Amino acid sequence: MEHMYKDVQIKPVCESDAYFLHLLMNDPPVLQRLNEVPTQQQNWIDAINEWSCDDDEEDYLIFDGNTRIGWLGVNGLLGEDKAAYLKMAVLLPNYQGHGFGTFAIRELMRRLKHRGFEKIVLYTDSDNDQAQACYQKCGFRVVESLVETMSNGMAVSRFKMEACLL
Ligand SMILES: CC(C)(COP(=O)(O)OP(=O)(O)OC[C@H]1O[C@@H](n2cnc3c(N)ncnc32)[C@H](O)[C@@H]1OP(=O)(O)O)[C@@H](O)C(=O)NCCC(=O)NCCS
Secondary structure, three states: OOOOOOOEEEEEOOHHHHHHHHHHOOOHHHHHHHOOOOOOHHHHHHHHHHHHOOOOOEEEEEEEOOEEEEEEEEEOOOOOOOEEEEEEEEEOHHHOOOOHHHHHHHHHHHHHHHOOOOEEEEEEEOOOHHHHHHHHHOOOEEEEEEEEEOOOOOEEEEEEEEEEOO
16 A cells, blocks of 8 residues: 655665664564564664765665655666666565555666666565565566575575666
């Protein structure tokens, strides 16, 4: 269901976002869904510093009005193949399933297309039906099945998905 009064924006991550990223990425359902391990706030301060020096990567916070609700990360931006890689798409649980993810990813895709990117690629768990429904609405299609070992050590069945930006 689309959110009725959408005021969604994506804004480049800045230093003051470490606290939010720490909260988001230690939320138990988020950790479990992403097969991630718990982190400290300092990890996010360090990550934001690293991202700011890395021209291959851009990270955005998703806002609903003035409220931080999620994170989008994209990399592969320096590749010669004009393909970007969506490395992260995640919302706080209360904001999932209301159209925010579709809206934010479409906005990111619009910006990448405008900059000359031709394709966007991502990997997702094959049992992550909610994420796949969102990605399909954004134009992604499954192009490959594979098994990947995740941060928490689990071997997980995954899909590679791609969307054409042309
Ligand atoms: C993936 C994610 C960013 C998508 O954003 P979102 O705002 O929840 O997605 P949307 O609401 O735009 O679209 C999700 C769609 O899935 C549908 N959906 C929800 N639960 C579902 C389920 N169990 N099975 C199938 N579809 C489902 C929703 O109804 C919606 O479709 P609709 O708009 O046609 O009704 C968000 O769900 C999230 O943060 N999930 C947890 C982290 C995660 O899995 N990230 C992806 C890693 S690859």
